[in-house]
Amino acid sequence: MTDELNRASAEPETMQPEETVLVGADVVTVIEDNAVENSAPGQVTVELLPDWLKPMEEDEDDGGEGVNRKTNNDVPKVKRRRGRPPIARNARLGLTRLDFKKGLHADHPKTKTVHTLLDRTRSSLTSGTAIPVPDPTRMPEVLPQTPQSIIHSPTSTSQRPRLIPISPTGDSSLSKIPDTEFHSPLRLTRVSPLGIDKSVTQNFIHSPAVKVGNVTQQIISSTGVGNDGTEPPLRLWLCPSLEPISPTKSQDTFSDQTVSLPNFPEITRNGTATLKESLPFLSKCESCGGPFSAQKIGDTLCYRCCRIKPEKKHSPPNIVFRKKQHTKYKKMVKTDFVPDGDEDEDDWAAKKRNRRMCRQCVACLREDDCGKCDFCMDKPKFGGSNKKRQKCRLRQCKFQSKLHAHRANGMLNPSLPRRRKNVKPKLKRRGRPRKRKFKSDPWEDDDEVSDKDDDDDEEDLRHYKMNGRKGGRRKWNYTFKEDEEDAFVETVIDDDEPSITEEDPDILGSERSVMVSSEMYSNTSGLGAQGLYYNVPGVPAAPHMLGSVPLCNTSPLPMGEVISSLPMGDDVTQNGFLQIEMVRVGSPPSHYTEEAQNTEQHVSEFQLEPTPVITQIFSLAGGENDSDRDQGLMELFTSLGQTVLPAHWVGVMAKGPVLQLLQCSKLSTMADTVVQIEKGFFYQVSVQNQPLLLMHAVYSRHPTCLETVGDVVSLLLDLEEMGVCQGYQNFHMGPPWEPRMSVRAALCDLLIPKDEEQCPKCTQPVES
DNA sequence: GCCAACGTTGGC
C-alpha cells in the first residue's frame, strides 16, 4: 500500500485512488491497514468499501474507535462510548489545518504524499493551468487501479447516495474529515450513471484541476457502473467528494454553479481564485443540451437553465456540506446527536449528561430527593434495592425526562390505569373514595385503588379521550362526549399548531397562552368578548360540590346544555363558580379534593401535559352590553396574549368584564386557581371556587392592581410556587358507613407553600 | 407499548 501511495504520488493527479487520504493522516492509516490485511496492494480501495458503508449504521452512536473497529464488521451492537468521541479531537485538529474558505486542508505532517499532491493541485490551480483537459491517454492508467472487486456492492455505492451527518464517531476514514459536517460517503457520492456519462462526455472539458481526492472516489464509483472498461475514465473527474462543497454563501463567485452543477463542485471551490478568470468557451448545456458560451470553468448549464435549476434545490447526493450552522445539524441527527468537532468536549459531556434536564423547571431545580417516591425508595440510601436506579420523581424534569415523556400519553388519559406493582402508597388518601371518573393522578394506583377500579375506569371512561404527544405540531381541542352516566371531555388534535411541549418550557408557556388566548378571543368575538364561559356539561355546578367534596356526576346533563344552577351575571365572577367550570376542563376538581395530599407529586409527574386548547365554548351569557367591556382589561388581555406567561396559564376574558387567568394544566398545583382581574385592575385569587382571603400573604407581595403584564406574570410565578391546602379529614361528618372526606378550616389559607400539605388552620382545626 | 431490571457511564 505504501508503494501504492508512492506510486500514486508519482503519478499524475488522476492516479491516486488513495487520495481520499488527502485530508488527514488517519485516513492513510486506514488504508495502509487494509492493505496489509488484504495483501492486495492493487485492491486497497476494495477493502475500504465495507468500511465506508458501515458507518451509516454504526456511526450514530459509535465512539471514535471506528478505525480500530473496522474489522469488527460483525459486531451488531455498537458499544456506547464514554466521553467525547475521538473524532471530535481529530476534527478539531483537522480544523486547525483547514482552510475553510478554500476548502483545502493544510498539509499534515504524516501525509507526505497527500501534502505533495495537494500542493500540486494548488499549484495547478493557481498557475492558471486549471483548465484540466483530461488526457485520454492517462486515464486508462487509472482504471486498472480500480479492480472489479472494488465493486463490493455496486448498487449501494452508486444508488444509495445520501447525505449523512459527519459523525465524530465514524470509523470511516471519511468521518475524520474535519471540515465537513455533512458529507456523502465516498462511494456514495456518485450521481446517477447516466448523468455522469452525459456530463462527462459533454463537459469533460470543464473538468476541474485535478484534485487527488477526486480520483479515488471516482474510481470507486465508476467501477460500480462501468465494469467493462468502457466507462469513460473521464468519470474520474466527476463528483469530487472529499472536498466539501456548500451551496451556501461560502461559494462566493460560484455559488450558483455549486448548486446547479453538482458534478463540478470541485471547480467551484478550488477554482474560485483563478478558474473564473478563464475565457469563455463554447459548451453544451447539461440541462437543455443547447450550446452556450461558458463563462467559466464548471459552467455546464446555459444561462437559462442556470436560472431555473437552483430553484429546484435538488440536492445532489454527492454534494458535501461543509459545516456551517449547528441548527441544521441538530435537526438532521435527531436529538441524540453526537457533537462534531466544534463541540467542546466538556460541553458535549454536559449535554449528554443533562439532556434529560431542562435545568429550568421546578423539578430540575429541586436538589433533594423526596424520599417517598418509588424511585427514591429504590435508592440504597433509602433502603431500596437500587433496581430502578432512577432519579427522584420530583426531580424528573418536566420537559426533558424520558419518564415524563413516556408517561405523557398515559397520564394524559386519566382513565388509563397505571399499575405500579412495586410502589407502595406513600400517602394515605383521605376522605371518600376517589371518583374514578376523573382520576388523573397515577399515584392513585399506588394506594388502595384496586384493579377493579382500573377496569371500571377503562369501561366508564371509554369515551374519555385525551391525546397528546411529546412533540410535533398539534394542538388540543376538547370536545365533550357523554356516556351513560357521565359526560366527558374528549380531546382531538389538530396538526397545525405548534406543540412545544418538550422543547422549551418558556416557549411552551408563552406560545400556548398566546394561542389559547387569541383563539378564545376570536371565537367569541361574535358573542362579545365579555361573554366567555368555559363550561363542561355534566359537571355539577353547585358550589357545595367543591372543596372537600369530590365532584360526582350522577345526573349528567346533556352536552352543551346550560347548567341551570350556574350563577349568571356578575355572580359568575364573584363567587368563583365560573372558575370551577373552567377548571373542570383541564383538571377534575375531584383530584384535588380527594388526593390533594399528592399534589406535589402529582405536579411533578405530570406537568408535561401540554396545555389544552379549549375550542368548545359555551356561553351562558345572554345579551351583553357595552358596559361589560373594559378597554383597559382588553388591552391587558391582548398584551397577555402576546406575552410569555408561565406555562399553561392562559388569559380569558369573561363576562363582568373580568380578565381571568387560568392554569390550564391539571398538573399544576394551580390548576384550581384562578386569578380574576376586574375593572380597575383589581384582582382576586380564587382557589377551588373559594376566594383567597385578602389577608393572604400573596396579596401583600403584589400590587393591589395588576395593571401591567409584568404584574400579572409576577403573580402567576408566585402562585406557581404554591400549592393548595389539603384540608383535614373530618371524622365527624356523616354516618360512619360513608366515606370520610377532607374539609378545610373556615379560614383556610387555601394556598400554601408547595412543600406543605396543610395550612396552619387546617393543621389544627377548631372543631365546632 | 410499557416498564422493571440492569448495564453502563460520568462525576466525585
Add this chain to the structure above:
DNA sequence: GCCAACGTTGGC
C-alpha cells in the same frame, strides 16, 4: 471505588 442516574432491553 462509590454513587447517581441515563439508556437499553427483555418480558409482559
